[in-house]
Amino acid sequence: MNAASPAAARRPAHTVLAWLALWLMAAVLLAMIVIPVYLIMPFKSQTPRAIDLAFNLKRWSPLATVLGLITMVALTIYLWRSGRWFKRTVLVMLMALAALLTWFARQNHFEWMFHPLPAAAFDKVSDATFVNDSDQVMAISVNQEAAAYPIREMAYHHVVEDTVGGVPLVATY
Amino acid sequence: MWERNVDGRTLNFHLSGINNQNFIMRDEETGSWWQQVSGQCIAGPLKGKQLQLVAHDELPFALWKHEQPEGRVLKPDERVAAQYEPVDWEDRYAKLRVITPVDPDDPLKPRDLVIGIAMNGTAKAYPMARLEKLAPVADTLGGTAIVILLDTSKKSVRAFESTVDGRALTFSVKQDTLQIADAETGSNWDFTGRATAGPLAGRQLRRVMVLKDYWFDWKIYHPDTAVY
Numbered sequence: 236m237n238a239a240s241p242a243a244a245r246r247p248a249h250t251v252l253a254w255l256a257l258w259l260m261a262a263v264l265l266a267m268i269v270i271p272v273y274l275i276m277p278f279k280s281q282t283p284r285a286i287d288l289a290f291n292l293k294r295w296s297p298l299a300t301v302l303g304l305i306t307m308v309a310l311t312i313y314l315w316r317s318g319r320w321f322k323r324t325v326l327v328m329l330m331a332l333a334a335l336l337t338w339f340a341r342q343n344h345f346e347w348m349f350h351p352l353p354a355a356a357f358d359k360v361s362d363a364t365f366v367n368d369s370d371q372v373m374a375i376s377v378n379q380e381a382a383a384y385p386i387r388e389m390a391y392h393h394v395v396e397d398t399v400g401g402v403p404l405v406a407t408y
Numbered sequence: 409m410w411e412r413n414v415d416g417r418t419l420n421f422h423l424s425g426i427n428n429q430n431f432i433m434r435d436e437e438t439g440s441w442w443q444q445v446s447g448q449c450i451a452g453p454l455k456g457k458q459l460q461l462v463a464h465d466e467l468p469f470a471l472w473k474h475e476q477p478e479g480r481v482l483k484p485d486e487r488v489a490a491q492y493e494p495v496d497w498e499d500r501y502a503k504l505r506v507i508t509p510v511d512p513d514d515p516l517k518p519r520d521l522v523i524g525i526a527m528n529g530t531a532k533a534y535p536m537a538r539l540e541k542l543a544p545v546a547d548t549l550g551g552t553a554i555v556i557l558l559d560t561s562k563k564s565v566r567a568f569e570s571t572v573d574g575r576a577l578t579f580s581v582k583q584d585t586l587q588i589a590d591a592e593t594g595s596n597w598d599f600t601g602r603a604t605a606g607p608l609a610g611r612q613l614r615r616v617m618v619l620k621d622y623w624f625d626w627k628i629y630h631p632d633t634a635v636y
Contacts, residue, residue: 381479
């Protein structure tokens with residue numbers, strides 16, 4: 236028994252439990268983040284059950300990661316006193332992982348791949364030199380107002396919101 | 409193209425995932441997930457709701473300019489314009505992989521382009537390759553007589569109900585033009601479905617919504633579809 240770590244010497248079972256809880260928590264948070272990313276990955280086949288699972292994990296992961304992070308901070312503080320440099324390094328790495336997962340739970344990584352267009356801008360027909368005559372456009376006309384969305388732009392953004400003739404719309408491609 | 413109003417509330421959509429190679433959108437207001445191609449809510453508080461489809465079409469810019477000289481055009485986003493699809497994007501997309509099961513006996517290939525029409529509870533796919541050869545195509549779908557027209561670039565497709573005042577019309581198109589005429593009254597029509605000259609001048613054919621889609625994708629959402 237190491238006399239330099241009186242806390243660990245006194246309550247070894249508690250320390251082991253705290254480490255177990257810490258690893259378990261990290262594993263659960265990691266699973267909550269990684270599973271939906273994997274399930275709704277492009278070029279994969281999806282089932283309705285997979286969609287449901289991905290939806291629920293994504294829905295609860297922002298809250299779960301914060302609760303998990305708080306718990307892990309508490310466990311880390313508890314374990315810090317009894318740990319030596321090696322164990323402290325592991326603690327720091329687990330905390331960094333938890334912080335990263337908590338951040339990622341708040342990101343939409345699909346919008347990293349396909350830049351959204353939150354404020355779509357438009358030009359008059361005469362100024363639209365960026366479209367070739369032979370380029371295909373998606374076109375709509377509502378209440379005498381007409382708008383065109385060049386497909387080459389749509390195939391990148393995929394989702395463009397607009398209001399045409401007073402009707403709020405989403406153009407999708 | 410979907411309306412963003414659902415039960416009196418305007419929703420804001422973001423991309424949030426992929427389901428069998430079709431995008432999932434998430435609305436900011438409720439966090440629900442929506443299937444882009446079908447407009448159906450597939451997960452979340454609004455699950456089961458359906459977005460309202462808005463009539464739209466795909467056509468060459470030159471033709472659209474001619475029809476809508478007062479229209480407005482979506483500007484490129486300068487930050488990402490360099491990453492927009494190149495002019496030959498259609499050919500490259502046609503070579504992308506398909507991950508849903510492929511029926512070996514199916515005469516159509518997964519990435520064949522079809523014009524999908526769903527009306528009166530009936531769905532039918534019209535392969536683009538056949539339309540390019542045969543247009544204008546007259547057909548009856550769920551008891552409604554329709555006509556399918558192609559523009560001169562053979563890329564833009566519009567469909568209309570072909571009955572006016574209870575009278576079924578038979579349309580013909582002069583080769584390599586958009587001069588459309590009906591055999592019954594001899595009236596001339598344009599590509600917007602409006603009669604421009606003749607006894608029916610000023611009349612407007614009812615538009616039928618079409619979806620240009622890959623065959624594999626159309627079949628996922630219309631498993632009972634017929635094929636022209």
